[in-house]
Amino acid sequence: MVLERRSRRLESLEDEAFALIGSGGYVASEADALADAVLALSLGKNVLLQGPTGSGKTKLAETLSWLFAQPLYAVNCSVDLDAEGLVGFKTLALKNGQSVIEYIPGPIVKAMKQGHFLYIDEINMAKPETLPLINGVLDHRRTLTNPFTGERVQASEGFGVIAAVNIGYVGTVPMNEALRNRFVVIEVPYLGGARLRQLLWEQSRLKDGLLLDRFVQLSADLQEQIRSGQLAEEAGSVRALLDACDLAAYMEPLRAIRMAITDKLEDERERALAANLAETLF
Structure with missing residues (x-):
């Protein structure tokens, strides 16, 4: 079913360039890992890929992007991540010879409006006070109030969230319960x-x-x-x-x-x- 959907999706995108569509190639350490991730995304669940560094979490996310033929907008978390890194920022631009303030949408807003996938890498590297901004994006509401424009953004059909977490890695902080409860967890152990x-x-x-x-x-x-x-x-x-x-x-x-x-x-x-x-x- 997913491959049929992927074929139809690719046909609809054949005249457009989406550099962020991932490639396949993920090899699961457990036979059910990839199938479970596909099922969860198909049901509209947020997927949290949990495993050690270098175990293939990003490759799995790219493979999911490839299977669903969905562009993947990435957020790379760090202690410096702020609202601008998530939802965008305002900047000065020149239009018709005049300076105007222009809003540049961030990866979350782009993914929501276009109904594409959002990949939040190393989600537990972000400061705990940063991520509550997107709580509404991760629950049944699938909405975001843009702090820079006041716009209420509603996710389009097809929008999905994949996140990755390294447990116990240097620089990480425990995910709070409210955030973790918004995901289904898929273990991604090392291959062998x-x-x-x-x-x-x-x-x-x-x-x-x-x-x-x-x-x-x-x-x-x-x-x-x-x-x-x-x-x-x-x-x-x-x-x-x-x-x-x-x-x-x-x-x-x-x-x-x-x-x-x-x-x-x-x-x-x-x-x-x-x-x-x-x-x-x-």
Whole structure:
């Protein structure tokens, strides 16, 4: 049903350029993860993708955008995020030789008016006092009172919200209950085993089967150390593993791992542990 809808949607957009439409390619660590996200969005639910850094949350959001053929407007949260970053801002513009104040809509207003998807990345990085501005956007009302224009914005049909959260990551704050209750939660754990090998084969430049098997094992070893608290979560990033595989297609694997994974770790002890795990395999 979703693919049929996607085909019809693409036909209606064939004469327009939407650079923000994501691409497919997400490989789920659990068979139900992608299907659950599709179902939730189809029912008009807000989806919260929860998992460690580098587990593929953004790739999943892009794949959902691709499946629904819906442009994806992104908000990248940080402690500096304010109302302007969410709903837009006013600026001076020159019209007919005169200076006028012009309102530039932000990603939330654009997504709501056009009935497209909104992606709020690292939602728990934002200051707690910033996000209540969009509570009405996230509940059954699907409305927003624009603080800069006074306009009451009603979301158009097709509007959907996807957010991503890294639990316990440095710089994050706990999501308040009122905000969290507006989402359905989908866990996005790290990939492993055959599914990870499939992703590395399809999305990296490395085509040596033996080396790919060793990279899959390296990932499993790193994840085991992460679970035991010996390594930071970024050591298990699938994104970093893909970088290492790409580099390993052209250079010695240990050098590639050092550049893509090991040297990104800030703690010297963690760097030594990751390097030791790599050396036992390569």
